[in-house]
Every structure is written in C-alpha cells, then in structure tokens.
Amino acid sequence: MKYRELINKMTLEEKASLMSGKDFWQTMDIERLGINSIFLADGPHGIRKQAAAADHLGLNESIPATCYPTAATIANSWNVELGETIGDYLGKEALAQKVNVLLGPGINMKRNPLAGRNFEYFSEDPYLAGKLAASMIRGIQSHGISACVKHFAVNNQEERRMSIDTIVDERTLREIYLTAFEIAIKEGKTKTVMSAYNMLNGAYTNENIHLMREILRDEWGFDGVVVTDWGGSNDRVAGLIAGNELEMPTTAGETNEEIIAAIKSGNLKEEVLDECVDRLLELIFTTEEVYKQPQREFDVEEHHKLAQKAAEESIVLLKNDDHILPLQKDKKVAIIGDFAHNPRYQGAGSSIVNPTRLDNTLDSLNDSGITSIGYEPGFDRYGKNSRKKINKACALAKEADVVLLYMGLDEVTEAEGLDRQNMKIPQNQVDLLSALHEVNENIVVVLSCGAAVEMPWIDKVKGLVHGYLAGQAGTKAILRVLTGAVNPSGKLAETYPLRYEDTPSYHNFPGKEVSVEYRESLYIGYRYYDTANVDVLFPFGFGLSYTSFEYTNIHVTTEGVTFNLTNSGEMAGMEVAQLYVGCQSTDIFRPKKELKGFAKVFLNAGETKTVLIPFDDKTFRYFNVKTNKWEIEEAEYEIMIGASSEDIRLVESHFVAGTGAPLPYEKVKLPSYYSGKANNVSVEEFEELLGYKVPDSKWNRTRPLGYNDTIAQCQYAKGAFARFSFHAITFAHRFLWKIGKRSTANLIMMSVYHMPFRGVARMTGGIINMPMLDGILMIVNGRFFKGLRHVLRERKKMIKKIKVEQPLARMEKEM
Known part of the structure; x- marks a missing residue:
C-alpha cells in the first residue's frame, strides 16, 4: 500500500469515516492528518456544481458553465480527437470551479430506444x-x-433503476455491456468508476464480486476508486468487500458504524478497509495537487x-x-416551431447544466444569411x-419558398429517472x-431530441437535419449547416x-x-437488424453530406x-469510414457484422x-x-x-488463425441465436443460453415489504395507510400532469414512486436513518401504531446522539 504509514496513524473510526461522503458532494476530511475533502460534481457534458442547496435531480441551479452537446450528440461526430478536446475544456472548467472528480462520461449501451437516459450515453x-x-x-x-x-454496469432502464435485477448471459455481458468500460478503463485510464444502482444476475453491482473484483480489479487491473451512484449503496459492508470504496452522499455516519461493527465482529477484515482507504487517499492527494498552483478562469x-x-x-x-x-440565399424562408424560439439543447436530471450563454435561432438569423419572412410557434411545446x-403557421408557410420546421421532444419526455412511453414525436x-x-x-425539419424516434411522417419533408x-x-451550428457554411459530417x-x-x-x-x-x-441495435434482415428507417453509421465520397483499392494485412x-x-x-468484421464460420453464433x-x-x-484502420x-x-x-x-473473416x-x-x-478453444454451444439448442432472430426468444431457450433457471420476474405480493421494495409496491401493502x-x-402525479406541471409530476415518479425504501435513508443525509426506516416499514406492513412509536423513539435517539457528538467533534478539532 502506498499510504500505509499514514493509514497506521488513523483510528478505526477515522478510516471508516472516509468511506462515505461528508455531505452531498464532498468526501470526508481528517484535519489532524492533513487529509482534505475533495469535491465531486456532475459533468458529462458540462460542469454542474451547485452553489446553493444540493440535489441529484437538477432542481437547484448550478454555477454557470459551458453546456456542450450531450454524449448522444457527440457520438455522431465519430471524432476521438474532438472528444479529447471537449474533455480538455471540461477539465479546464472543472479546475476553475475547484472540482476534483467530474462525474462522467456515461457509457451504458442503448439497448432500447425508450431508455430515459439515452441522451447521456454515446451509442x-x-x-x-x-x-x-x-x-x-x-x-x-x-x-x-x-x-x-x-x-458500471448494465444500467439500461430508468424505471425501478435502484432495484431492478438485470439477467444477462456472460458472453453478452462481456462483449456488449462491458467492452466500452474496458476500453475506457484501459485506454482512458480513468481514476474513478461509478457503480450502477441496479442488480446484475442477483447481486447489486457495487456488491457484485464477479463484476467488481474478478473483472474490474483482477482482469482489467483497475486500481482507482469506485464510488456508488448517489444513494446506490445497499449493504455497505458487502460493497466494501467488493471494492466499492466511496459511498455518496453522506449517511451522517450511519454506514460508518456498520463498517466498524463488521470489523469488530470479524465479518470484515481490517486489511480490506485499509486497501479501500489507500485507493481513496491516492485519489484525494493526486487530484488536489493541481490546486496548489494558482488557478485561471476559463x-x-x-x-x-x-x-x-x-x-x-x-x-x-x-x-x-x-x-x-x-x-x-434568394429563398424566402418561414421559421416555424416552438423549438426555434426556445431551443431544446440538453436533457433533464443530474446532468442539467446552467449555460454561460444560450444561442437562439431567431436571434441568430441576421448573421446566418437566411432570408426569413417571419416566425410562428405552430404548436404548444407540451402537446x-x-x-x-396551426392556422397562423400555415398562413406564413404559404408565403415562403422553404419552411424550416423545428420539431422534437420536450424536456419532460427525456429525463433521468423515467423511460419514454413511446418513440413518437x-x-x-x-x-x-x-x-x-x-x-x-x-419543408425542412430540424429535429431536436436525444434518442431515436419514429418518423411515419418523413415522406412529407424534403429535408431532415x-x-x-x-x-x-x-x-x-444548425444554421451554419442549413446554409452550407458547414458541410454536415455527423453519422x-x-x-x-x-x-x-x-x-x-x-x-x-x-x-x-x-x-x-x-x-x-x-443482438442489440444494428447487430440485430442486419442479422435478422429487418428493414430500418436509418441504419447505424448513416449520414449525408453536401459532397460525395468514393472508396477504392482495399488491402488487408495482419x-x-x-x-x-x-x-x-x-x-x-x-467522411466517417467504418470498419466492420463478419466471421464466415457458423459454429458459434455471431452478429452478421460488428x-x-x-x-x-x-x-x-x-x-x-490513403486511410489505414488498424486491427487491435x-x-x-x-x-x-x-x-x-x-x-x-x-x-x-469478411473485412x-x-x-x-x-x-x-x-x-x-481474410483468414485468421484461432486459439483452438472448444465450441461453447450446442447449435441445435439455440436456434434463435444462430438465426439472429432473437427478438422474441422463449424462456426455455434463454435458460439454455444462461445455463440456469431464470428467476421469477414478478413480485411476491403476499410477503411483507422490505428495504429493497419500492414505494410503488405499497399498492399491495397490508397497511391501509400505505395503500392510501x-x-x-x-x-x-396524474393531476399535476393534467394541469401542466409536468416537471413536478416527473419528480414524483423519479424520487418517490420507484424509490426503494432503503433509498429513503440513503438519500436523506441522515434525516431518516435505518432504525427509523424499520418503523416506517412496520407502518407499511400493517402495524401502524407500533411503527409510529418506533419512528418517534428512534428519531429521539438520533437527535440526542447528535447533541452529544457535535460538542465532542468541536473539541477534537480544537485540540
């Protein structure tokens, strides 16, 4: 261990205290040993450092920062140099705001177009x-x-994201859902990884030994810090054993006590805690080093x-x-659509950025060279x-040579914590x-949304940007593409x-x-459509240009x-030239091309x-x-x-010599996977692929509700108060949605409806602790008065404890 000498100076209580946050965004400090807090901030496409009250849902305004295009947008550039430059500029802004850990990028796979956070993910x-x-x-x-x-990892839906169990076979886990992480960790050398809320094949990701120890640490050699998603810790000791060092946000010391108790009882070896402390100290000391130098504003x-x-x-x-x-330039253009006046430029939730400035289509027209004859909103933003x-928009359109129609999805449709209900505009x-x-x-449609949508209306437009x-x-940027000042190159x-x-x-x-x-x-995305011969509207990697490109003279070597x-x-x-590889053998099922x-x-x-794309x-x-x-x-292999x-x-x-491994499957037992038509596989065939029985996917509606059950399950609760x-x-939720308070309605679904009961304790910073939660569960399960007495008693204990500990903590600091 690098910091063994320093760790030996710590008490057990001090070591345990480092394993959870000091508050919503900062790690714990130990002043007597010169260990400072570091600051973590959201930042996949811009810094979100909150100046006032902290939250994880983007409710409170953050310090102004540049709002770059979201990951779903940047992915269309297919430009790794551009990605590095954006990262460079994000780093500069993080320094200006004294941020040590920038919580991004997000790289979960777009398994389904309706996943609510697709706008935050690349591909x-x-x-x-x-x-x-x-x-x-x-x-x-x-x-x-x-x-x-x-x-990290297989976090591909927002509904019930804090408790859903993802059932996936090992090969798919490795090839589809972990490969992006492997590249990011090995090639990007990220210092920090965030574990996901969900379970993976029966174990929460931050407690999953196979994921966290065997793959991340042992196979990939990751020696950095793993931090939970906010409120994402289930069993704190199990998470620590798996190597999940930092729990965020603060639990007001409650889970620290669990760690201490586990060590004293022999359920946790102190060496495991020491390893975690050592890795966290490395992150603290290396990321605060830069702040010893004078910092410049960006x-x-x-x-x-x-x-x-x-x-x-x-x-x-x-x-x-x-x-x-x-x-x-001589064409008269009508500008129509609410998004032309109020741009839809980012998603909603923890990634929301308070931009330093915000360009507007109507204000930018004079510099664009477009001859506009007027603007009409044409539609209400929220449906x-x-x-x-419509009539006013049509009256304007009649006078125009070309109509620019700004369409898209609104902010309450694409948001963290919620999946979309459909793929429709x-x-x-x-x-x-x-x-x-x-x-x-x-008509030229300018589309603004962070994920795929259906377009049954596409025959009614001549242009689509x-x-x-x-x-x-x-x-x-869109105006410059529309006028030809920029030749579009996105795919x-x-x-x-x-x-x-x-x-x-x-x-x-x-x-x-x-x-x-x-x-x-x-078989997700193009891997399925290509292999199963399913027609699509626009294929993966597609994008037009104002010029044309010819490909010739291919030559393949080792x-x-x-x-x-x-x-x-x-x-x-x-032009984005793409290399796909397809294996010509049928002994092992594979997508047609990858x-x-x-x-x-x-x-x-x-x-x-002459372009070279190397093999790796x-x-x-x-x-x-x-x-x-x-x-x-x-x-x-077809190259x-x-x-x-x-x-x-x-x-x-191109012929490739193999490693001589035995065939992993019996073809006759996996017909859907060998044909590629895997969109509706039977449970029996899926179990053959998994190698074990699929667990029951339905709630047991007769048992008492527990820590990992959700508020939504109160509809089945024994307690009348819980059902009410x-x-x-x-x-x-329905009422707020109907009267137009849709963001507030969404908040109910995000932060209440799908929240597991343990989240009530994990996300309240110690206001409600686990003993109090036990009382709440008594109420839920039909023992109202006993539960209420328990809550009040535990609340009283907690307040008394705080009154005793606060003066002691002040005295220790003064000593």
Whole structure:
C-alpha cells in the first residue's frame, strides 16, 4: 500500500469515516492528518456544481458553465480527437470551479430506444462508445483531476433503476455491456468508476464480486476508486468487500458504524478497509495537487466556440431530396416551431447544466444569411392542441419558398429517472407538419431530441437535419449547416427503426417488477437488424453530406486494412469510414457484422487520401463461456469498409488463425441465436443460453415489504395507510400532469414512486436513518401504531446522539 504509514496513524473510526461522503458532494476530511475533502460534481457534458442547496435531480441551479452537446450528440461526430478536446475544456472548467472528480462520461449501451437516459450515453455499439469515452477521459484527466466513467454496469432502464435485477448471459455481458468500460478503463485510464444502482444476475453491482473484483480489479487491473451512484449503496459492508470504496452522499455516519461493527465482529477484515482507504487517499492527494498552483478562469467565449464546433461536427443530415439544402440565399424562408424560439439543447436530471450563454435561432438569423419572412410557434411545446397556432403557421408557410420546421421532444419526455412511453414525436407537432405540407411541400425539419424516434411522417419533408441535443451553441451550428457554411459530417451512432415493435428488446423492456431479461443477447441495435434482415428507417453509421465520397483499392494485412478515400464532389467535407468484421464460420453464433474501427477524414474537393484502420485485440475476439476467457475462432473473416452498417463499399476476405478453444454451444439448442432472430426468444431457450433457471420476474405480493421494495409496491401493502399513500401519490402525479406541471409530476415518479425504501435513508443525509426506516416499514406492513412509536423513539435517539457528538467533534478539532 502506498499510504500505509499514514493509514497506521488513523483510528478505526477515522478510516471508516472516509468511506462515505461528508455531505452531498464532498468526501470526508481528517484535519489532524492533513487529509482534505475533495469535491465531486456532475459533468458529462458540462460542469454542474451547485452553489446553493444540493440535489441529484437538477432542481437547484448550478454555477454557470459551458453546456456542450450531450454524449448522444457527440457520438455522431465519430471524432476521438474532438472528444479529447471537449474533455480538455471540461477539465479546464472543472479546475476553475475547484472540482476534483467530474462525474462522467456515461457509457451504458442503448439497448432500447425508450431508455430515459439515452441522451447521456454515446451509442448502441460498445467499440464506438468506448473509444469516445477514453478520449474524453484523457482530456479531462490531462489537468490532474479525475473523470468518473459510469454507470458500471448494465444500467439500461430508468424505471425501478435502484432495484431492478438485470439477467444477462456472460458472453453478452462481456462483449456488449462491458467492452466500452474496458476500453475506457484501459485506454482512458480513468481514476474513478461509478457503480450502477441496479442488480446484475442477483447481486447489486457495487456488491457484485464477479463484476467488481474478478473483472474490474483482477482482469482489467483497475486500481482507482469506485464510488456508488448517489444513494446506490445497499449493504455497505458487502460493497466494501467488493471494492466499492466511496459511498455518496453522506449517511451522517450511519454506514460508518456498520463498517466498524463488521470489523469488530470479524465479518470484515481490517486489511480490506485499509486497501479501500489507500485507493481513496491516492485519489484525494493526486487530484488536489493541481490546486496548489494558482488557478485561471476559463475563457467563456473560447469555450462557447468549441461547443459550436462540436455541434457542427455532430449534426446529422438524414434527408435532402431535390437538393433542398443548403438553402439558397434568394429563398424566402418561414421559421416555424416552438423549438426555434426556445431551443431544446440538453436533457433533464443530474446532468442539467446552467449555460454561460444560450444561442437562439431567431436571434441568430441576421448573421446566418437566411432570408426569413417571419416566425410562428405552430404548436404548444407540451402537446396541447391549438388549431389557431396551426392556422397562423400555415398562413406564413404559404408565403415562403422553404419552411424550416423545428420539431422534437420536450424536456419532460427525456429525463433521468423515467423511460419514454413511446418513440413518437408529439401528435400536435405531426398535425402541424401535415397541415403545412398541404400549403407548402418544401419543408425542412430540424429535429431536436436525444434518442431515436419514429418518423411515419418523413415522406412529407424534403429535408431532415437532426441536431440531437446540441448544447448552448447548437442553434447557430444548425444554421451554419442549413446554409452550407458547414458541410454536415455527423453519422448516426444508433439505428432508427421503422417502428418501436421492430426493436430486439421490444418484448423485454422495461423490467416492471423484480427483473429484466436480456433475452436478445448480443443482438442489440444494428447487430440485430442486419442479422435478422429487418428493414430500418436509418441504419447505424448513416449520414449525408453536401459532397460525395468514393472508396477504392482495399488491402488487408495482419496489421489492418488500407483503402483510398476520394472526395468526388465539389465541396470540401469530412467522411466517417467504418470498419466492420463478419466471421464466415457458423459454429458459434455471431452478429452478421460488428464495428471494429473507424476513421474521420477531411478531404478537399477532388482530393484522395490513403486511410489505414488498424486491427487491435478486439477485432476478432469473442468470449467463450466454456474457457471463461477471450478466444479467437479460426475462420475466414469478411473485412468490410462502409459509409454505414448497410452501405458497405469495399469487402475482402481474410483468414485468421484461432486459439483452438472448444465450441461453447450446442447449435441445435439455440436456434434463435444462430438465426439472429432473437427478438422474441422463449424462456426455455434463454435458460439454455444462461445455463440456469431464470428467476421469477414478478413480485411476491403476499410477503411483507422490505428495504429493497419500492414505494410503488405499497399498492399491495397490508397497511391501509400505505395503500392510501400509494393512491395519493398516483393521483398527485396524474393531476399535476393534467394541469401542466409536468416537471413536478416527473419528480414524483423519479424520487418517490420507484424509490426503494432503503433509498429513503440513503438519500436523506441522515434525516431518516435505518432504525427509523424499520418503523416506517412496520407502518407499511400493517402495524401502524407500533411503527409510529418506533419512528418517534428512534428519531429521539438520533437527535440526542447528535447533541452529544457535535460538542465532542468541536473539541477534537480544537485540540
């Protein structure tokens, strides 16, 4: 241990105290030993350091910071150098705000389009997500502070996120859900990892020995700190044994006492605690080193310009019929849609950033070169129908040569803690589009949302520019793409299905009660659509340009693949060339093709460059469940270079020698997985893949409710008061939603309805402790008066204890 001498000077109580927060955002300090608190702040796409009351849901305003495009947006750039630059600028802003650990990036897979936090995540592909995350981590940590990659792992739904049990086979876990983390940790060298709320195959992730010890520590060699998601600790001692050092936020010392008791009883070895303390001290001392030097304020304007550049590279042109774009200067343009006036530029929840400034489409028109004849909102932002607004928009559209229609999803639809209900754009916006199409067919839609949506209306538009959630400078970036000042180069980092029912996890998302089963296995996103031959609206990796590119002269060696890329059009531009690999053997089931490399290349008109995409240790590997390690299957592999997963331009066969591992499966027992048609797998076949019986996914409605049951389960409680409370909560949600208080209604679902009872203690900073929670559960389970007496008695004990401890703590500091 690096800090053994210092640790030997600590009391057991001091060591235990370091394992949980001092308050909502800071770690504990030990003044007598020179150990200071460090500050952790949200920051996947901008710093969210709260100046006033702290919370984890984005309710209270934070110190102004640059709001960069969200991860879902940046992923469309396919540019690792850009990712590192954004990380660099995030690091500069973190220094200016005295932040030691920046809680990002988030790299969970986009298993399902409805997952409420998809806007915070990069992609449905682990290789792309991992490479972008690693680059951002390098940028952040170049300033001496720590990034914190999250949420480890298989955290792919928001509903019941604090207690849902994810059931996934080992191969899928390794190849799909852990590969991005592996790349981020090995290549990005992140100093901190955040464990997820959910369970994984029966154990909470931060207590999961297989995940935390065997894979993260032993296999990947991670020697940094693991921090819980806020309120995400279940059994504190079990988490510590698994190597989850830091619990956040504070529990007012309650879980410290659990650690001390476990050591005194022999249930926890003190050496395990010492290891955790040692790793945490390394994080504290290394990230505070930079603050010994004078710190500079960041250049607000310079950072705003980078936010604009990042958005420009990430905007995706999805449709351009009749070359309606770029807009000609002599065309009269009608600006329609509420999002043109009030931009939708980021998601909601813990990642919400208070921007240093916010560009607006209408205010930016004069500098854009667009000849605007006026603006109409056209629709109500939150879905209310208005024939008057539609009529006024149509009257304006009649006078225009081109209509720019700004559509998208609102802030209450895409938010942490909630999954979307469907993949649709609100009907009032679709009605507006239909009405506009009747008076003017030259419509260009500018789309703002953080995840895939259905587009049954797409035949009514000639142009479609997808800005995703483009940050504080996004509106100006979109205008520059619309006018041709910027040649769009973004490509989709996720597939857009024709309809939600086509998605591979349609039958198994979300898990509503105890568990969620990943029956589709490896077949998420394009891996499923390509293999099962399911038509999609827009394939993974798709994006148009104002120029054209030709691919020629492929050459494959053991080191990688080279080819020539030519800009065959008349405008300079950037192309994202993508390397896919497909194994020609049918002995082991695999997707038809998988992304194994990419390169973003700038070319002037007429220019040709030779591009090299190297192979690496992930190009041909698969995880063999019999040998329990990565293997290579001896076979011919198709090496494919494409402009998207569907638009393959060059193909060459390449033989690869294998590792000689035994075949892991009996083909006859896994027909769905060998055919790739894995969207509706039977429980029997899924159990064959897992190697064990699937646990019951339904609640036991007859047993008493406990710590890990949720408030939602009060509908089945024995206690009348609990059932009444449940109905009051659901009524309040419906009422608030109906009267337009949708953010407040969402808050009820996020912070109350799906909260497990233990979360009441873990998230209140000691206001309610576990003994008090025992009394609450008595009330819930039908023993109202006994429970109430217990709550009041434990509350009195806690207050008395605080009155005794506070003077003692002051005396110790003064000594």
